[in-house]
Amino acid sequence: MKHLLFSEHQKMAELIHTNYRLLFVLPRFGIRLGFGEKSVGDICRTHDLSTSLFLLVCHIYTFDDFLPSPDQLDSFTAEELTCYLHRSHTDYLDNQIPEIRQQVLALAAGCEARNGRILERFFDDYSREVISHFNYEDTVVFPYIHNLSEGRLSDEGYSIGQFEENHSNIEEKLGDLKNILIKYLPDSLPEASRNRLLLNLFLLEDDLSKHSLIEDRILVPLVEQLEEKTR
Template identity: 35%
Template sequence: MYKTNNYVPTDKMSDLICGNYTLLQVMSRFDLSLGFGDQTVQEVCRANGVDCKTFLAVVNFITEENNRMADEMQDLSIHALMNYLKQAHHYFLDFQLPTIRRKLIEAIDCSVQNEVAFLILKFFDAYVAEVRKHMDYEDMNVFTYVENLVAGNRESGFRISQFARRHDQIDAKLKELKNIIIKYYPAGGNDYLLNAVLFDIFSCEQDLASHCRVEDYLFVPAVLRLEKEVK
């Protein structure tokens, strides 16, 4: 059962992970590795040069699974948030999505006769291209703008509100892919492999939705506050 109240700096990091294993992704995106023994969250963050308040803000925001902004989220490290988001992009594009594709190829029959299999792969590749385009835009434009803003430079005509307006939920097509496999893939294949890749798709869909929420409800408000400070 997941913890219902907020995690605090004095909680043991091991209790945090054992209480909600999905937070392993949050740890890795803050460049925190396993092997921390009985150290507290604050001790682990301090030892790795990670802003503890920002780390816990993301952890508690994701754990609560709502879009309510708590008072303690008003003074977060934009640098730490950007690093978290960049690491998430790297994970999706260079690890999770390629892994799902390899598992798809292994699970489905790609013979000439199986048109549904080719449709699934074609759909998946188009989806990955869309995700890459979206995340490359963030890496090259949004994060560069924010880095300049942190340095006190606001000469660019870009504003974070532009990013917020164009930032749709990029996990939508995963739902379509999932439905194609569940509803239309013919029986007779390896159910273990197919169910395993479906499990990964469900997990990726949830992870992407969580990623977008962190951008929309933590990162964008933090940058909006910074824009007001930098004249």
């Protein structure tokens, strides 16, 4: 796989052509399209970003079996990583989920009342679970990491191991909603609208899966190293 990996010398546009799902990643680093022929390194320096962290995230989004080395984990700070993750949460809650909800409501309006309520309820229940999941990370996990970065261990004995044990994959719960759309709603619904909603649900599911991998493969081992140093 090594010869396929991205590098800071590549043009940023090449990364997007290689994997269009990196379009989800760019705004979470504050990068906007229109970067011309600039390289990854040029763009990261312009935005005062860790090139190593940016490339790690791109690799996880592109290669399913990618695992960062210990040296790679030492090339950026935990604060830089949690900043990216927090901006990801904001993107999901302020952009992706509200946009999909509007599609759900539009499709539900064309269903029988009972089917429409079921569709709305499934998505709203899922949205509440996502909000709760992200709120826990923003208010418990990230402040813990911030204190750890400054050399302070939790007084309550909290550790990143507790986060790892209870880390749920929120993207899995989208399966029920997709099955409702695929299997159970009447075929009289507008096909284009249903397919568009399904496509966006599949994209959200895949994006959330990559988000979870970043936490499992980068955040957890990085914080474990911090815990070891602090102790």
